[in-house]
Amino acid sequence: MEAKVNKTEEQWREELDPDRYRVLRKKGTEPPFTGAYTHSKETGMYRCGACGTDLFSSDTKFDSGTGWPSFTEPALAENVRLEADNSLFMKRTEVLCAACDSHLGHVFDDGPGPNGQRFCINSLALDLDPAE
């Protein structure tokens, strides 16, 4: 796993633009169909928008129709952390970056792949590093 990233909320607020800060550090959700990567078919590695850790490969990206970038699995299981999220009167599983604890999105069990997972991730939480 990547080395743990420990920054104060003050540092994150200075580093991230306000929209990204709200999603990554305040567990916000971007409005559906607004994100830069929702429909992207570019190949490469999606990295954490806060700390740069490898999170999702474009190979696992699929069109879920939900309005958010969706993946069948993380690039490395150990690079994400899952946590129960019972906010907003729903039982969901939150996906966080394991290195910096930033919020990425949620994972659901209605995905199309062999493991049946759908990682529903905010574009604002990601930076695509395009393949050469």
Ligand code: FE
């Ligand atoms: Fe991170």
